Amino acid sequence: MKRSDVMARPGRWLRRGVLAAALLGAGLGAAGAQPAERPLRLVVNVGLQVLDPIVGTSFVTRNFAYMVFDTLVALDGKGEIRPQMLQGWTVSDDGLTYTFTLRPGLEWHDGTPVTAEDCVASLRRWGGRDSSGRRLLAATKELRAEAPDRFVLQLSRPFGGVLDALAKPSVHVPFMMPARIAGSTPPTEAVKEIMGSGPFLFQADQWVPGERATFRRNPRYKPRDEPADGLAGGKAVFIERAEMINISDPATRAAALQNGEVDYLEYAPLDFLPVLSRDRNLVIAKPGGIAQIMGGVALNHAQPPFNNLKVRQALQMALDQSEIVAVHGLPDGMFLPSCQSMTLCGTRYSSEAGGEALRDQSLERARQMLRDSGYNNERVVLLHPADSALINPMAMVVADRMKRIGLNVDQQTLDWATAAQRWLSREPVERGGWSAVPVIYTGFDMSDPLSNVGIGYNCTGTAPWLYCDEAMTPLLRRFEAEADPERRRAIMADINRQALLNVNFPLTGQFSSPAAWRRELQGVVDFGFPVLWNIRRAPR
Structure with missing residues (x-):
C-alpha cells in the first residue's frame, strides 16, 4: 500500500492497531485511563532524551526549553x-x-x-x-x-x-x-535540576525519556502585557496541561492527528501532506525564509577519512541536492533544486559565493576526486537516524551516494536519541566513534554565520565535528566586529566561499516541512517551530 493511501480501507485495522500501540506506549491509551482534563498533545520529531538546552544539540531539547525557561x-x-x-x-x-x-x-x-x-x-x-x-x-x-x-x-x-x-x-x-x-555546572555537563522561570512547569517524575514529557501551566509566570508575536510578547498560557510525545511512524502520526488523539505535529509527514491538506479539521503551517530547513552531513574532521580535505571535497561533489531532496516528493515551491549558501538561500546573509563548481555535481567526478585523494579504504561509520521522518529518507540517499563513489561505508541504523549520544564521542570508530551523521537544521540555526553549525564553531573544539580552518578565523573576526548590514553581507560572501572550499559541513538541500495542528486550537503562533503559549482550545 502506498503511503498516500493512508485513508484507504484495506489498511484501516492495521493502522488502528499500530496507532493504539503507539499511544499506549506514550501513556495516552487505555480506555478510562485519561484524566477529565484534556492535555494539549504535541508530537515532536524525535524523542526527548536531553533536557539541558546548553548541552543538548537537538530541536526537541530546544522545544522543551522554550516551555520551561525564558530568555532576556x-x-x-x-x-x-x-x-x-x-x-x-x-x-x-x-x-x-x-x-x-x-x-x-x-x-x-x-x-x-x-x-x-x-x-x-x-x-x-x-x-x-x-x-x-x-x-x-x-x-x-x-x-x-x-x-x-x-x-x-x-x-x-x-x-x-x-x-x-x-x-x-x-x-x-x-x-x-x-x-x-x-554557576556550578560546566557547559559540557548536563544540569541535574531543571529550574526555569518560563510559562510551563516540567513534571520530572512523569518523564519517560525518548517517549513522553509532561508539563503544567506555571501559575507564577507573569507574561508581558503585549500580544504574543513570534517568540516575543506575552507568553500567556490558557491550557493547564501539555505533553510532548514521540510517535516514530509517520503514518501513525498522521492518523493520530486526523483522529484527534493528538493536537499538533511539529512536522507533518511529507508523504501525507496531500491527505492532511484536504482535511478541513486541520491547519497546515506555511514556513518560509528562516523557517525553512537545510540538510547537511556532519563530518568528523578529526579522524580519517574526513580529516583529509580532498576526501571531503569528493563527498561534497557526490551530494547532488536535487537527487537528495527529491526523496521527499515535495511539490513545487517547497524545495530548491540547489542552494550552496551556508546561511540558506533567501535569508539576510544569503550568498552562494564559491558554489560555482558545485552547479553540476557528478558521481563520476566525485569518484575520480576520491581516487586522487589518497583514500585508503578507511571505514566510514555513518550514523543513520531512522526514526526521524525528515532525516531518514535523505540519509538513505546520502549513504547510497557515498557507497557509489567508493567510500567503505558502515551504515549503522539507530534512533536519533542514540545517534545524538554517539555523536558526542571523540573515540575512533574502532571504539564506538563516528565518521558522518546526516542532519537537518532550520534557518533559525543557520542564517547567522556566528551561530551557523558549519561556520560559527570554527576552531572552537566545542562541537562534535571539530572542524578548524585557519583561513576562516580572520573572516569571522571581521564579521563579528562589523555592525553595518551591507558590509556584513560582503564579508559573508568571503566566509561562504571559504566554508565550501574547506567542506566544513556539506549541504544536502533546502526545503520546507510544515507543522500541522487541529483547527480547534486557536491562537497558535506559527513561527517555524512549536511554542505552546497563547493557545486556547475551542469548545466542542
Whole structure:
C-alpha cells in the first residue's frame, strides 16, 4: 500500500492497531485511563532524551526549553529583537557598554526571584558552549551585576552582534537559569535540576525519556502585557496541561492527528501532506525564509577519512541536492533544486559565493576526486537516524551516494536519541566513534554565520565535528566586529566561499516541512517551530 493511501480501507485495522500501540506506549491509551482534563498533545520529531538546552544539540531539547525557561530578549514574527525578561537596555555612545534591566516580578519555578546574578551566570555558562556566545564573551571586558535587577556587559573591542547573540532563537539558546545551577555546572555537563522561570512547569517524575514529557501551566509566570508575536510578547498560557510525545511512524502520526488523539505535529509527514491538506479539521503551517530547513552531513574532521580535505571535497561533489531532496516528493515551491549558501538561500546573509563548481555535481567526478585523494579504504561509520521522518529518507540517499563513489561505508541504523549520544564521542570508530551523521537544521540555526553549525564553531573544539580552518578565523573576526548590514553581507560572501572550499559541513538541500495542528486550537503562533503559549482550545 502506498503511503498516500493512508485513508484507504484495506489498511484501516492495521493502522488502528499500530496507532493504539503507539499511544499506549506514550501513556495516552487505555480506555478510562485519561484524566477529565484534556492535555494539549504535541508530537515532536524525535524523542526527548536531553533536557539541558546548553548541552543538548537537538530541536526537541530546544522545544522543551522554550516551555520551561525564558530568555532576556526574543525575536518577534518579523525577526525584530524585543525585550522578554528585560524591561529594557541602554548602550553607551561608543557602543562598548550595554546596561540591561530586568522587568519586575520575575520568579523561578520554586518562587525565588530572578536576579541579575542569575543572568550573569547563565550567560557565562552559555558562552562556554555556544558559538555566538563564545565570540561575544571573547570580546567582553567585564560582565557584572550592578543591582538585583541590573547587569552590565562591557566590551573590550567592537562587537556588532551583541543583541543578535542574546536573541539567538535556536541551538544553543541563551536561556536563563538560577546562578546556583548555572554557576556550578560546566557547559559540557548536563544540569541535574531543571529550574526555569518560563510559562510551563516540567513534571520530572512523569518523564519517560525518548517517549513522553509532561508539563503544567506555571501559575507564577507573569507574561508581558503585549500580544504574543513570534517568540516575543506575552507568553500567556490558557491550557493547564501539555505533553510532548514521540510517535516514530509517520503514518501513525498522521492518523493520530486526523483522529484527534493528538493536537499538533511539529512536522507533518511529507508523504501525507496531500491527505492532511484536504482535511478541513486541520491547519497546515506555511514556513518560509528562516523557517525553512537545510540538510547537511556532519563530518568528523578529526579522524580519517574526513580529516583529509580532498576526501571531503569528493563527498561534497557526490551530494547532488536535487537527487537528495527529491526523496521527499515535495511539490513545487517547497524545495530548491540547489542552494550552496551556508546561511540558506533567501535569508539576510544569503550568498552562494564559491558554489560555482558545485552547479553540476557528478558521481563520476566525485569518484575520480576520491581516487586522487589518497583514500585508503578507511571505514566510514555513518550514523543513520531512522526514526526521524525528515532525516531518514535523505540519509538513505546520502549513504547510497557515498557507497557509489567508493567510500567503505558502515551504515549503522539507530534512533536519533542514540545517534545524538554517539555523536558526542571523540573515540575512533574502532571504539564506538563516528565518521558522518546526516542532519537537518532550520534557518533559525543557520542564517547567522556566528551561530551557523558549519561556520560559527570554527576552531572552537566545542562541537562534535571539530572542524578548524585557519583561513576562516580572520573572516569571522571581521564579521563579528562589523555592525553595518551591507558590509556584513560582503564579508559573508568571503566566509561562504571559504566554508565550501574547506567542506566544513556539506549541504544536502533546502526545503520546507510544515507543522500541522487541529483547527480547534486557536491562537497558535506559527513561527517555524512549536511554542505552546497563547493557545486556547475551542469548545466542542
